[in-house]
Amino acid sequence: MxxxxxxxxxxxxxxxxxxxxxxxxxxxxxxxxxxxxxxxFRKYSDWVMFNQTNAATGQIAPPLSLDGFFDSEGDQVSTETNQKSPR
Structure with a gap:
């Protein structure tokens, strides 16, 4: 956008x-x-405010975010913590 x-x-x-x-x-x-x-953008509020997601309530991270992850929204059903890629 x-x-x-x-x-x-x-x-x-x-x-x-x-x-x-x-x-x-x-x-x-x-x-x-x-x-x-x-x-x-409401679905990203938990990610923006708390760096957490909650797929059960529709709270997700963007498909490509600056935290080092690259997942499609369809893959973001889990709220488990993944290791971030090094910068």
Whole structure:
């Protein structure tokens, strides 16, 4: 999803999204709520907030996340901890 599309969906400006994504600026709580309250992203809220998933309640990690995993959403039915790949 492009920053422009993300802005259209969440209302968070492209400029701010770039600051969070590229420059590593902290995301304010209000902004995080805007993103995670959107139906498209609600399923990632546990992963974003607690670095955990709960497939039983629909909480998953994205197919390709920055934590070193690469799984398809269909493979993410388990909530067991996997070893992360080295960076």
């Amino acid at each position: 492009s920053r422009r599309e993300m802005e259209e969906v969440t209302g968070v400006s492209q400029y701010n999204l770039k600051n969070y994504e590229i420059l590593g600026r902290m995301i304010p709580g209000e902004t995080l709520l805007l993103i995670l309250n959107h139906p498209r």
